[in-house]
Each structure stands twice: as structure tokens, then as C-alpha cells.
Amino acid sequence: MPGPSSIQERLNGLFRPIFLIVTGAYYFAQTLVMEPLLLPKKGLTPLRYTSFATLWMKYGKSMSEEMPPQLLDMMRTVHGVVLDVGPGSGEQLHHFDPTKIEKCYGVEPAKELHPGLRKAAIRVGFGVRGEGSGREGCGEYVVISAGAEQEELIPALAKTGLLGASGASGGVFDEIVCVRVLCGVPNHAETIQGLYRLLKPGGRMVICEHVLQQYNLLARVMQIAYMLLGWSFFMGGCCLNRDTARVLRDAAGKDGWKEVKLDVLQSWAAIPYIVGHLIKQS
Numbered sequence: 001m002p003g004p005s006s007i008q009e010r011l012n013g014l015f016r017p018i019f020l021i022v023t024g025a026y027y028f029a030q031t032l033v034m035e036p037l038l039l040p041k042k043g044l045t046p047l048r049y050t051s052f053a054t055l056w057m058k059y060g061k062s063m064s065e066e067m068p069p070q071l072l073d074m075m076r077t078v079h080g081v082v083l084d085v086g087p088g089s090g091e092q093l094h095h096f097d098p099t100k101i102e103k104c105y106g107v108e109p110a111k112e113l114h115p116g117l118r119k120a121a122i123r124v125g126f127g128v129r130g131e132g133s134g135r136e137g138c139g140e141y142v143v144i145s146a147g148a149e150q151e152e153l154i155p156a157l158a159k160t161g162l163l164g165a166s167g168a169s170g171g172v173f174d175e176i177v178c179v180r181v182l183c184g185v186p187n188h189a190e191t192i193q194g195l196y197r198l199l200k201p202g203g204r205m206v207i208c209e210h211v212l213q214q215y216n217l218l219a220r221v222m223q224i225a226y227m228l229l230g231w232s233f234f235m236g237g238c239c240l241n242r243d244t245a246r247v248l249r250d251a252a253g254k255d256g257w258k259e260v261k262l263d264v265l266q267s268w269a270a271i272p273y274i275v276g277h278l279i280k281q282s
């Protein structure tokens with residue numbers, strides 16, 4: 001695993017999360033002031049999610065400028081019927097080739113991000129029902145207002161007609177794309193197992209996720225410190241300390257995956273990443 005190329009890169013990898021926590025705290029305070037009725041009416045959780053959505057609308061684009069080249073190569077080859085998990089306001093959509101995609105279901109619980117997501121889908125050429133028929137030869141992008149957890153996702157997909165209300169035994173997606181989202185889904189392992197079941201035999205999961213630091217002691221200490229300082233609270237429920245590679249591997253149970261290729265990036269940073277794919281047995 002390669003180290004940082006400069007001291008500046010190492011310091012950035014260790015300390016940059018502080019700036020994100022401070023920014024998150026600022027947006028939380030701003031939401032509290034601007035939407036004071038939300039707290040007594042709905043409680044703290046919706047307020048936290050609204051504040052993160054506002055932060056993401058402002059900084060999501062700049063936080064998406066340098067995505068790993070391995071991810072971009074994979075995204076260009078995504079094809080068929082696709083589940084795009086937590087696409088936000090569509091910052092990654094321009095990496096898809098919409099002529100290879102028949103239908104892409106973007107499952108995004110933050111409604112505030114949907115207008116941006118639809119605009120991004122149209123911009124890259126997808127058709128979006130009621131808003132544009134898309135460029136010739138390009139597939140359709142369907143925005144779904146739900147989380148990836150089974151109790152939300154299955155009924156939402158059933159409403160689109162893709163699944164029966166009880167789910168699908170054989171899987172319905174050729175590809176499931178998870179970019180910076182599994183860190184925040186509730187019931188991590190069960191949600192990932194549910195996604196595995198929705199994958200067709202031979203289907204591929206495309207993964208770019210930050211994970212538990214288990215490669216560098218100082219970075220691990222920093223990761224624990226950031227969680228204690230409220231990272232998860234201010235960052236829309238994002239957890240820094242999930243061992244997503246292990247959970248993904250285990251999701252296939254005794255069948256095992258046909259192929260797993262997950263590279264670790266920035267193994268020396270407080271927020272290391274895994275990037276790669278898992279292919280289901282045919």
C-alpha cells in the first residue's frame with residue numbers, strides 16, 4: 001500500500017476531517033436558527049439530515065472533484081439495470097455512460113437533493129420521467145425517495161413495478177453502485193445483505209467507500225477522536241469506523257462471491273477508502 005507523496009498530503013489525510021466537523025457544526029447551527037420549528041415538531045434527527053443535505057448542496061461538488069481513477073474506469077462500464085445507492089445531488093452521474101444503461105434507479109432519502117439529482121441526470125443525457133426524454137440511445141434515470149435499507153427500498157422498488165411487494169428471489173439489478181454511502185446506512189450488515197439479494201446472478205457491485213482504519217495506529221487514533229468529536233452527528237449519520245470490506249465479503253454467505261477486488265487507498269489517513277468491485281456467482 002503506497003504512502004503519502006508529501007508531508008502536506010499526510011497532514012491533510014490526518015487533520016482535514018477537523019475542518020469538515022467544524023463546517024458540519026456551522027451548518028447544524030444555521031439550520032437550527034433558520035428552521036426553529038423543525039426541532040419541536042420532528043426532533044433532532046430530521047434537523048441533522050437537513051443540515052447535512054444543505055452542506056452537501058454547497059460542498060458536494062468540490063468534495064467530488066478528485067475521485068479515484070479506478071472508480072471512474074468502473075463507472076464508465078456500468079450497464080443494464082442499475083441501482084445507484086445514495087447518489088446525493090448527482091455529483092458522480094457524469095462518470096456513467098448513459099448509452100450503456102437501460103434504467104438507473106437512484107435511491108436517495110434526502111428530498112432536498114432530488115432537484116439537483118434530476119438536473120444532473122438530464123445534463124448527462126438520461127431521460128427523467130416528466131422532465132425530459134433524454135439523449136438518443138440513453139437510458140432512463142428514476143429518482144426514488146427512500147433509503148437503501150430493505151424495509152424502505154423493497155416497497156419503493158415495488159411501487160416502480162420492478163419488484164413484487166415481497167422482493168425478488170433471483171435479483172433484478174445488473175449493477176449496484178455504492179459511492180460514499182454505506183458509511184451512513186442504518187443496519188449496515190442487513191442493508192448490504194439486502195443489496196446482495198437484489199443483485200442478479202453474475203451482477204456486479206461497484207464500491208468506493210471509506211472504512212475502519214486498521215492499517216496505521218496514529219490515523220486510527222485520529223479516526224476515533226473524530227467520531228468522539230461528533231463526526232457522525234454533523235455528517236448525516238456517517239460512521240468512520242465501519243469494516244465495510246468484511247461486511248461486503250460476508251454478505252454472500254456460504255455461496256461466496258465469484259470475484260472480489262477491493263483496493264485500499266490512503267491507508268495512512270484518518271479516512272482510508274476501499275475501491276473496487278464484487279461479482280456475484282452466476
Ligand SMILES: C[S@@+](CC[C@H](N)C(=O)[O-])C[C@H]1O[C@@H](n2cnc3c(N)ncnc32)[C@H](O)[C@@H]1O
Pocket residue numbers: 056060064085086087088089090091092107108109110113146147148149179180181184185186236
Ligand atoms: C456523502 S453523500 C455521497 C453522495 C454520492 N454518492 C457521492 O459520492 O457523490 C451520502 C449520500 O447518501 C445518502 N444516504 C444517507 N442515508 C442513506 C440511506 N439510508 N440509503 C441511501 N442513501 C442514503 C445521503 O442522503 C447522501 O446523499
